[in-house]
Amino acid sequence: MFLTPETIAILILDCIFIVFAFFAFVISINIVKKWDLNSTSSLQYSLEKKAILAATIIKYIFVLKLPLFMFFVFTADKISGVITGAMCAAGVVNSVEFGLWLFVFKIINLFVFGFWIALHVKDMQDEKLSLTKLKFSIFLVAFLLLIIEIAYEISFFASLDVDKIVSCCGTLFSVASASSFSVIFMIPNNIIITIFYATFFLYLVSFFLKSELFFFFSNLVFFIVSIISLILFFCTYIYELPTHHCPFCFLQKEYHYVGYLLYVTLFIGTFSGISGSILSLLKPHHSKSYYKVSLFFNTLYTAIITAYPVVFYIKNGVWL
Amino acid sequence: MKINHYLIGFAVSSLFRRGTKSLFVLFIFTALIFLLSSILFISNSIKEELNLTLDSLPQIIVQKLQAGRQTNIELKRVNKLLEFQGVQSAVPRIWGYYYFEKAGVNFSLVGIDAYDKQYKNSFANIVKNVNFDALEKTSSMVVGQGVKKALSENYYKNYFNFIKPDGDFIKVPIASTFSSKTSLESNDIILMPRSLVLEIFGMDKTKATDIVLSVANPEEIPTIAKKIKNLYPDTRVITKSDLKVSYQNIFDYKSGMFLALFVISAFTFFMIIYDKASGLSSEEKKEIGILKALGWKIDDILQEKFYEAFIISFVAFISAIILSLFFVYTLEAPILKEIFIGYSRLKPSFDLPFILDVQTIFLLFFLTIPLYLAAIIIPSWRVASMDADEVMR
Amino acid sequence: MIRCKNISKIFNVNKPNELTALKEIDLKFKEGELVILKGASGSGKSTLLSLIAALSKPNVGEVIIDEKRISKMPDNFTSLFRRENVGFIFQKYNLIPTLSAYDNIILPLIPTNPNEKQLHKRIDELLKTFCIEDKKDVLVKNLSGGEQQRVAISRALINNPKIIIADEPTANLDAKLSLDFIEIIKSLKNDATTILIATHDPLFFDLDFVDKIVELKNGEVIDVSHS
Numbered sequence: 001m002f003l004t005p006e007t008i009a010i011l012i013l014d015c016i017f018i019v020f021a022f023f024a025f026v027i028s029i030n031i032v033k034k035w036d037l038n039s040t041s042s043l044q045y046s047l048e049k050k051a052i053l054a055a056t057i058i059k060y061i062f063v064l065k066l067p068l069f070m071f072f073v074f075t076a077d078k079i080s081g082v083i084t085g086a087m088c089a090a091g092v093v094n095s096v097e098f099g100l101w102l103f104v105f106k107i108i109n110l111f112v113f114g115f116w117i118a119l120h121v122k123d124m125q126d127e128k129l130s131l132t133k134l135k136f137s138i139f140l141v142a143f144l145l146l147i148i149e150i151a152y153e154i155s156f157f158a159s160l161d162v163d164k165i166v167s168c169c170g171t172l173f174s175v176a177s178a179s180s181f182s183v184i185f186m187i188p189n190n191i192i193i194t195i196f197y198a199t200f201f202l203y204l205v206s207f208f209l210k211s212e213l214f215f216f217f218s219n220l221v222f223f224i225v226s227i228i229s230l231i232l233f234f235c236t237y238i239y240e241l242p243t244h245h246c247p248f249c250f251l252q253k254e255y256h257y258v259g260y261l262l263y264v265t266l267f268i269g270t271f272s273g274i275s276g277s278i279l280s281l282l283k284p285h286h287s288k289s290y291y292k293v294s295l296f297f298n299t300l301y302t303a304i305i306t307a308y309p310v311v312f313y314i315k316n317g318v319w320l
Numbered sequence: 321m322k323i324n325h326y327l328i329g330f331a332v333s334s335l336f337r338r339g340t341k342s343l344f345v346l347f348i349f350t351a352l353i354f355l356l357s358s359i360l361f362i363s364n365s366i367k368e369e370l371n372l373t374l375d376s377l378p379q380i381i382v383q384k385l386q387a388g389r390q391t392n393i394e395l396k397r398v399n400k401l402l403e404f405q406g407v408q409s410a411v412p413r414i415w416g417y418y419y420f421e422k423a424g425v426n427f428s429l430v431g432i433d434a435y436d437k438q439y440k441n442s443f444a445n446i447v448k449n450v451n452f453d454a455l456e457k458t459s460s461m462v463v464g465q466g467v468k469k470a471l472s473e474n475y476y477k478n479y480f481n482f483i484k485p486d487g488d489f490i491k492v493p494i495a496s497t498f499s500s501k502t503s504l505e506s507n508d509i510i511l512m513p514r515s516l517v518l519e520i521f522g523m524d525k526t527k528a529t530d531i532v533l534s535v536a537n538p539e540e541i542p543t544i545a546k547k548i549k550n551l552y553p554d555t556r557v558i559t560k561s562d563l564k565v566s567y568q569n570i571f572d573y574k575s576g577m578f579l580a581l582f583v584i585s586a587f588t589f590f591m592i593i594y595d596k597a598s599g600l601s602s603e604e605k606k607e608i609g610i611l612k613a614l615g616w617k618i619d620d621i622l623q624e625k626f627y628e629a630f631i632i633s634f635v636a637f638i639s640a641i642i643l644s645l646f647f648v649y650t651l652e653a654p655i656l657k658e659i660f661i662g663y664s665r666l667k668p669s670f671d672l673p674f675i676l677d678v679q680t681i682f683l684l685f686f687l688t689i690p691l692y693l694a695a696i697i698i699p700s701w702r703v704a705s706m707d708a709d710e711v712m713r
Numbered sequence: 714m715i716r717c718k719n720i721s722k723i724f725n726v727n728k729p730n731e732l733t734a735l736k737e738i739d740l741k742f743k744e745g746e747l748v749i750l751k752g753a754s755g756s757g758k759s760t761l762l763s764l765i766a767a768l769s770k771p772n773v774g775e776v777i778i779d780e781k782r783i784s785k786m787p788d789n790f791t792s793l794f795r796r797e798n799v800g801f802i803f804q805k806y807n808l809i810p811t812l813s814a815y816d817n818i819i820l821p822l823i824p825t826n827p828n829e830k831q832l833h834k835r836i837d838e839l840l841k842t843f844c845i846e847d848k849k850d851v852l853v854k855n856l857s858g859g860e861q862q863r864v865a866i867s868r869a870l871i872n873n874p875k876i877i878i879a880d881e882p883t884a885n886l887d888a889k890l891s892l893d894f895i896e897i898i899k900s901l902k903n904d905a906t907t908i909l910i911a912t913h914d915p916l917f918f919d920l921d922f923v924d925k926i927v928e929l930k931n932g933e934v935i936d937v938s939h940s
């Protein structure tokens with residue numbers, strides 16, 4: 001077990017999350033099975049109250065998970081100082097086989113929990129509570145995802161080994177690495193750039209068409225393409241090194257923590273787009289303001305990430 | 321979303337109206353955060369000290385073993401060691417611990433030679449600043465600040481009488497004092513000419529305490545260490561990373577113990593808060609009933625409860641951190657520090673360097689505030705979802 | 714319009730101390746009506762009022778107010794309903810004694826995060842109407858019974874309610890203050906507010922502006938008289 005104050009903090013919170021999420025899980029099962037708003041039974045009455053408890057618990061977990069995600073990256077960064085070979089969080093995360101999965105689940109869960117809360121807010125606006133059953137069915141899945149994430153996280157800290165020599169991000173994110181991930185490093189830069197801006201254009205089109213389904217998919221694709229193009233192309237301009245492809249190093253102080261800004265804007269932009277359009281599909285009268293929020297943040301992200309190569313070119317007169 | 325300052329105002333007034341209860345919760349929460357932040361501040365400072373110390377440690381130390389104990393090593397081995405490929409320098413060191421009974425502390429006596437390559441940067445600086453020839457001529461010493469303090473407390477203002485193994489005294493004047501970046505390391509050190517150290521410890525002139533090597537390419541350290549071991553099976557070869565690990569282990573063990581302690585106190589804290597939040601007076605219950613009858617939603621009451629929690633957490637957090645900064649860096653963490661650094665009794669005391677980073681604040685936040693919030697979720701919900709028709713009776 | 718559709722309220726269902734507090738009550742009140750609920754102690758007046766205000770739910774039947782089935786609404790929405798439509802005057806005032814008169818009066822509006830200016834205007838109006846301007850910042854526990862009563866009424870009116878529910882409003886008042894209260898009720902009645910008063914104070918029984926008197930006995934309506 002790799003116990004530092006940071007990992008202990010994360011583990012304590014994991015335990016709290018498990019216990020509380022389990023309460024919410026039991027409540028959810030009951031609601032999914034027995035919810036009937038027309039009934040005047042005391043059972044229904046107590047379910048209505050318990051639904052509020054479950055929602056409060058889920059809000060609590062989500063509100064903490066957001067900063068905790070950054071704290072996790074921060075911690076992994078710090079551990080990289082102790083583990084031989086690791087230079088940043090990437091090396092630490094990858095020193096364990098399922099490290100990447102832990103990360104994927106963390107991101108998925110942020111989206112799922114965030115979406116759940118958006119759904120909840122929507123649900124509470126209507127006295128028929130027509131989304132209640134749906135939202136608690138979704139929580140049944142979200143609970144499983146949370147358990148998987150926490151299981152990964154605990155075994156992650158359990159199997160971190162100070163003596164094991166790991167690869168640093170320089171080798172992980174390159175053609176040379178053995179992972180299946182490495183294949184995409186063969187894609188030439190101009191294709192990546194084309195795909196990225198084409199996706200952004202598609203996104204803009206979907207914004208003006210105001211079709212929920214289209215907007216949903218364009219946000220999803222934009223998120224994935226942004227992450228890939230960030231690793232493959234844009235981050236080399238942040239580092240001003242053609243070979244450095246790490247998606248973690250720019251979270252560090254040397255790069256003015258710009259990574260947090262990038263990830264947060266991208267998250268808000270695509271999250272509001274994705275959750276907003278699902279809610280609109282569920283409830284046609286949903287306010288359309290999420291379109292603007294999404295547009296603002298996704299455009300901001302695109303602007304920041306475009307600025308890096310452009311500024312580099314203006315300063316140096318060449319591309320990397 | 322607009323912040324509802326009426327609700328915040330109500331939360332504040334409701335904390336004041338239940339003054340004793342709020343004060344009690346505030347007090348134990350502050351105490352918990354204070355305990356934890358003091359531990360973290362001290363451990364950060366000591367870690368910083370250790371890292372600075374470790375950075376200046378030699379890359380390889382070669383010691384001779386006899387019957388499983390370290391003995392002095394022959395000086396002629398120095399040239400042999402220099403022949404290894406990759407070894408940049410090999411310096412014999414003459415040093416040892418001198419136990420000063422009156423103060424109950426150990427001094428580290430280090431013999432220096434101005435013409436030898438200095439094996440430690442900090443020493444190199446001292447040697448530069450001190451007129452070494454004069455030191456040699458007058459057979460005097462340069463002492464660290466901790467030593468100076470320990471000596472003057474025992475009325476040795478300008479000199480000190482060392483006792484040789486044969487029982488004779490040898491009087492050594494203090495030429496000057498020095499301080500270096502890391503007080504943990506330099507506090508107990510006395511620098512003096514080699515010949516003097518040899519005399520005080522009664523050592524053979526053809527021998528040294530150990531030999532330190534520096535290596536051009538750090539990656540070769542393990543292979544060179546292995547080769548030395550092969551050439552001289554009677555030696556122990558210690559590399560910097562060995563030292564780092566053992567230092568770190570002692571340290572992590574200590575902080576691990578404290579964190580275990582913390583987990584227990586955190587759990588106790590959780591129970592106390594849970595209990596306090598659940599045990600409502602009939603007056604409070606009535607108040608909630610009134611509010612609900614007047615049109616407060618369960619969510620409004622929950623929100624009000626969370627505002628209360630935030631106010632308490634915020635006040636407790638800020639005051640605990642200020643208190644523990646004061647406790648650790650101004651008062652030098654009495655008691656806690658002693659427990660923390662087990663070897664402090666052997667060494668003269670040292671200052672904790674001031675370190676405060678955002679990450680520690682975040683860590684403190686995550687270790688305490690979510691715990692408090694978790695403890696009040698269920699009780700608050702219970703209160704907020706009570707039936708309001710009681711107010712009609 | 715308030716409609717009680719065949720409602721029953723049973724406490725401690727399936728327990729030895731089971732008690733039917735209300736039995737198959739079927740009532741209809743029109744908008745702007747002043748209704749007096751009378752009956753002996755324990756006859757179920759307060760219980761009926763709390764069902765109408767959705768403070769609790771009937772075991773059978775339902776309460777419908779302006780087409781809203783309020784007895785089927787979840788807790789949060791009944792609160793919202795009360796906040797927007799109901800003003801309460803309780804038997805024991807139910808003020809928070811350690812808050813000032815002003816703070817008590819704004820209580821119903823706190824969750825709505827009201828606009829500062831409008832709130833001040835409304836409160837000044839109320840304080841003036843009930844002549845307690847100079848008591849604004851006095852803690853309620855230091856007020857006299859009559860002043861407390863007026864604070865409670867101001868609080869009930871702050872949200873401009875469509876329905877006012879008063880449970881034994883004059884139980885703790887002397888004759889003079891009771892008459893004052895009746896004057897206030899009369900002026901409210903002129904504003905077309907629906908008013909429900911549960912009381913056994915005979916003062917209320919032969920007022921000329923009362924629209925309806927409902928008499929309860931052991932949880933059942935035994936008489937509805939129109940005047």
Ligand SMILES: Nc1ncnc2c1ncn2[C@@H]1O[C@H](COP(=O)(O)OP(=O)(O)OP(=O)(O)O)[C@@H](O)[C@H]1O
Pocket residue numbers: 713724725732734752753754755756757758759760761
């Ligand atoms: N929460 C409760 N649990 C059990 N019994 C209750 C509860 N609330 C009321 N009752 C009972 O229901 C009956 C009706 O009570 P209610 O308060 O409605 O009477 P009331 O007409 O308002 O009397 P009063 O004039 O004394 O206020 C009483 O017998 C009372 O004891």
Ligand SMILES: [Mg+2]
Pocket residue numbers: 712758759760880
């Ligand atoms: Mg009553």
